[in-house]
Amino acid sequence: MDQRKPIDLKTGADVTNRYSFVMGWQTTIKLIMFLWNQIKDIDGFNYLGLRGLNQDSLENLFASVRLHGLANANPTCHQFAAAL
The missing domain is CATH 1.20.5 (Single alpha-helices involved in coiled-coils or other helix-helix interfaces)
Structure with a gap:
């Protein structure tokens, strides 16, 4: 490579x-x-699905965590884990 x-x-x-x-x-x-x-x-x-290995999935996860609980834009570790 x-x-x-x-x-x-x-x-x-x-x-x-x-x-x-x-x-x-x-x-x-x-x-x-x-x-x-x-x-x-x-x-x-049997294979590695590359579709899920992009930044969009990660951004969607963080967006859902931020939206959980009154649009908390800066959650603590505990709040983040609880929102998952």
């Missing part, structure tokens, strides 16, 4: 620094592979 880098097709130069997403993309791929290696041998895991 580390060997894959965007290059300028005319000069062959590494242009990784021009594209800020590349390092994040590589990190995401590595972490998904790590996660799969951790859970693939657990009964019931």
Whole structure:
């Protein structure tokens, strides 16, 4: 994975620094592979559904916690756990 880098097709130069997403993309791929290696041998895991591994799901969780109990925008740890 580390060997894959965007290059300028005319000069062959590494242009990784021009594209800020590349390092994040590589990190995401590595972490998904790590996660799969951790859970693939657990009964019931035949595949890793990537649809649920995005920020939208996490934002929806926090939104529901904030809305629980008079729109508490800054819940304590206890309030957060109770709202789940």
